[in-house]
Amino acid sequence: MNIIAIMGPHNAFYKDEPIRELEDALVVQGFKTIYPKDANDLFKLVEHNPRICGVVFDWDEYSLDLCSEINQLNEYLPLYAFINTHSTMDVSINEMRMAVWFFEYALDAANDIAQRIRQYTNEYIDTITPPLTRALFTYVKEGKYTFCTPGHMAGTAFQKSPVGSLFYDFFGANTLKADISISVTELGSLLDHTGPHLEAEEYVARTFGAEQSYMVTNGTSTSNKIVGMYAAPSGSTVLIDRNCHKSLTHLLMMSDIVPLWLKPTRNALGILGGIPKREFTRESIALKVAQTEHAAWPVHAVITNSTYDGLLYNTQYIKETLEVPSIHFDSAWVPYTNFHPIYAGKSGMSGERMAGKVFYETQSTHKLLAAFSQASLIHIKGDYDEETFNEAYMMHTTTSPNYSIVASIETAAAMLRGNPGRRLINRSVERALHFRREVQRLREESDGWFFDIWQPDGIDEAECWPIQPGEEEWHGFADADRDHMYLDPIKVTILTPGMSEQGVMAEEGIPAALVAKYLDERGVVVEKTGPYNLLFLFSIGIDKTKAMGLLRGLTEFKRAYDLNLRVKNMLPDLYAEDPDFYRDMRIQTLAQGIHQLIRQHDLPRLMLRAFDVLPEMKMTPHQAYQQQVKGNVETVDISEMVGRISANMILPYPPGVPLVMPGEMITAESRAVLDFLLMLCSIGEHYPGFETDIHGAKLTSEGRYRVRVLKNAQVS
Template identity: 35%
Template sequence: MLERRNLRQKFRVLLVHSHVGTESAGGRACRTLANEFADRNIETVVAANVDDGRSMIMADTALHAMLIDWSLPGSDGRDSDNGAAIDLIHTVRSRNENVPIFLMTEPGKARTLNVEIVQAINELVWISQDSATFVAGRVQAAMKIYLAALLGPLTTALANFNQVHEYSWHTPGHTGGTAFLKHPTGRAFYDFYGEHVFRTDLSISVGEIGSLLDHTGPIGESEKYISRIFGSHRSYTVTNGSSTSNRIIFMACVGRDQVVLCDRNCHKSIEHGLTMTGGVPHYLVPSRNRYGLIGPIYPDKFVEASVRDAVARNSLSRDLSDQQPVFVVVTNSTYDGLCYNTRRVLEEVGGWVDRVHFDEAWYGYARFNPLYSGRLAMHGPSSEHDPNGPTVFTTHSTHKLLAAFSQASYIHVRDGRSAIPHARFNESFMMHGSTSPFYPIIASNEVAASMMDGVGGLSLTRESIDEAINFRQIVGRLHRDFAKKGEWFFRTWNPEEVTDESGKRVAFADASPEWLATDANAWVLHPGENWHGFGHLEDGYCMLDPIKVSVLTPGVQDDESFADQGFPATLLTAYLDARGIEVEKTSDFAVLFLFSIGITKAKWSTLVTAMLDFKRDYDENRALERVMPNLVASHPERYAGLGLRDLGDQMFAELKKTGQTRHLQSAYSNLPEIRLSPADAYQELIRGKVERVALGNLANRTLATSVVPYPPGIPMLMPGEAAGPADGPYIGYLKALQSWDHAFPGFGHDTHGVEAEGGEYYVQCLKS
């Protein structure tokens, strides 16, 4: 008999009373109540003062009810005129609007209650008069109601099914994990993950769970539930990531030889959409700044007259009988955290393009904090969407910055002109779906939505924003303190000064954190401000997302020239990696850190400490054997005997020599010659009319596959485009990467579409 490993969830209640543990009448009443809870298998967590109570409320989300003493003293132990209890109630309700709150009081003290407090709590408890049995019963009943409503429709159905313990004669063949238990390897795997994940890995044959392909049953209800929370007319759960979500939308919206306006700052899945549909792209080229950070598409790029003229001159579309764009796709936010004013984008394109898609894979949290108001696809109530406006789509990679399993994704739709009815849209959905989806992924998509519903979303996003601001300000103050001593330190990419709520210019590091967290103007890229490097951008058009923090390394000056001294960001990334700190993205002189809803003070405090340690080790030129021992062990002939600053100097000199940053900016700011569409180039690829070409022979050849530097996974060259001259930006950039990879083993680049062999780069090209 297998031991029982998974017990049913136990109820837990927080009791906050200053007499807990004493022999006073109040203390005895609390003890009697706790004993009654224990008899009902309810765990009582106690706090004897307001500070402990607040800490537990903030830290422990597995509390299913709160009992708070109305006469609780303040932090100083004195009578607080009910202020301590009010503070705790507000703390609870700012994070959870549904958890039951029972207010413990006496008849003579209840007259100090006001309407606001009575509306915020569930019940009053007369601690000296009500019996412990009665109070515990009321609390238990409230907890059951609370827990029953905590999960969405699908997760509830899965939990209920898990309790039925049916014999299954259908797929999957492991039948609730039983098959794994028949072999030691399988048993180890089973024990690693636990029983529930196997018991909820089900089949479409389980009718009571519903069908993802038909959107029926609890799965269909789950998508309606998600739609309500995210403000769409309808939403879809996708279990193959936002790459698949993007392809689903493309194949539902775009036909062969129809013109598509594509953000050149697009994920590779957009290229896949073009390849699969035969759509004809007209690219909208975004901006880049001196650090290589990706900026927005400027508003004038969306102007109808100029776009129509460009489409008419585009070699791929000039001979088409119908040159009307049917679809536009824009990446929001950019990988480096720049968010569009989506209303402004829709003003430009919404009147003449019927379908607009915002790829918001990294931005699924934006709806839940007012700081991002007007800067997301599903802004405002869905009922206010103009039916005569464009149909708007958005995709979210739920797992990226919300709480969901990897590959979980959403599609959200608001219908307008040329709306695609569900039945038609679902044909594309089913083409990319499976009859055997992983149900825990589907459930996690629903849980992510549940967590963002109501005050939960505001609380979670605000916590991320607050922590990001704290980190930015601490780094800013450290930079300032070191600068006073004539020393270097890292900076974060944000304004050095802001105009605060009083109209005064103050250092960003000294601005009110509360104001920074609530006023979007603090994060807007105002025209002409030098810090952002995007020139005279239309005011209010673009905003920096505070939770996407780029840490800048020294080496690039405000005029875009190289400083006398510096080092590339990859050196910092390698140093952090050696200390168990993984970053999101590394550019030439910037490292991106994501302050997701999983961030903690301890996590970013450790990062600050590591940055200070890097400065010390760099300034002292500490031996690489000490600071990056694995690197030296892997490549002793290259790095033995070098110090950290020695390596930084060599890397900095290499960047200067090859012009890597300059080539990158030029490559992504200009379009190459387009000879074939991605779809036509792919047809040549599958027919084998391609050959592998060495980088030294790549000049003016036509690419068969895209060249995509990772990160961030944005195509530099698309299939069917010309590589350009040998001294041009595209080949120049690849030559710089090849030279770097040869010079610094262990610091190589990951460029999709490029094969590295014997120190030489090769690319698939169409045969001449």
């Protein structure tokens, strides 16, 4: 970060020589200088080049207007105004708060000015660098000798081995020097919340609008368990979103608590809808309690916000309506909602605290912000017992945290602060909107078919689009509640031909798995693949090049599909799975074969029924797991599950949402759950390379799916 932009004066010879001297002095200080052509060029450079650390300009020519424009882009960026004895200095108190320093045009003053610019640059870097990261950078620069862990000693051990040297060269010196021991006292303690770690937590909480925040280095899977272990004591009852992440099922297996399921909706496309308003009412909860053995009034609730497909709740309604002491919003997929006005009122930390309630929000900082994998945050608003909570925190947190992960969490927060952060999220939203419009344009201009996009008509403005009942049919949710759920614009779902949002199957279709495989072979990885839809996440790391690469991939697929190329040529990796099977097959034959198989199984009906009637809970997930560790399990074919108690959760990927929980039994009433699983299995049986990844089911070499059930627990 050593680039200085110089807006030199025009047609003023007596000013040129001091600026030339300053340029030479800045180079000595280690700066690189660039000369924008005009003010607009400068604004573009500042906006798109975050390594610019200062701007030098002529006050008489540009004055406060230039300062104000740059301040809107980055209010922390140092500005250096050159004046002379005749310059007019009309600056208000508020304007003086901007980071502007004044120097006079003078010969032989360049070295002093360059030293000042170096000083102010260092202060700028210090200002934007968060506390723990700053302390970690300082420690690495000091280069201390340690006689503690980790054993690679800042990378020294790697350099004593040929293969270790390859590893060292790949990751670089600073990565390994920053991998340090918890014994380094100047960085404080992640477990005791002291020193720079405590400062970092306070910094993060202020940034995300929380009263308290905790940094977690084991992913949001662990964050979810920490919150649950604290909020739900043994023997209590908990409300849990049925479309929960599997980490919450693991919580239920670990803790002896009784789950009551909040049942969400789905549309025929398989897109995950939210929990209807009626599920949050006192009457609905009372009925669940009455119908569930050993259940009491719930002490805690877990809501997935947003859903995997990008639907956000009006969280204020849930907070006001749900009569439980604490509510946990699992917001793994939306760590950015505090930083753009379109998300107001749609996150766990939005709004004020409420008397008698505490709100938790867990976020995967690595998913859609700039942090390392396993980086996660827990935010809290409301009164809670910090010491007891910290016991749950330490129960799941390593005593040897990776400081680089922790620093990346804090840095991700720092990137979102102020005008640069707002601009970062706004750019992400705008890029997603632009991509959506481009898909629409290509669809309108295309000969024959083209991909569609799951969104309402008319998307001119940046907003979260409401899933409204009645008059709007684009979303496919038959019984939507008004002003309850909203589609996040950066979660882009592309639709392939074959099925409408209302579940009407076409005579011909293109299953989305084919498109996903085609894109993957061209370096474009899809986040989630449904039967006829593909989910793409327009995170802050997506730029125009990546977006154009996706558009090109979609148009190239259409061209290749219309030419009816051979599978061998169009999908060589798939062909390699079974060359004999795919030897002479063409892409349209493959697409229609899978499409007709899906039609035979009547996917829209299956999709709706499979998530309408839940399997019967015969015991809690905790009790089922205890039976499993005692060895009271056996393995059966998945087709034999009716009347048997499942030992494991069973969930197909995508989307990774449990269909059957441990301790549940598929009955005649919930047979559609098994039929849906069998349909997924049958596609892989007929077409090599299209096997479904089903957690909790083991695929044998003969192509059969086997599951674990409890012994002596068969019901006729």
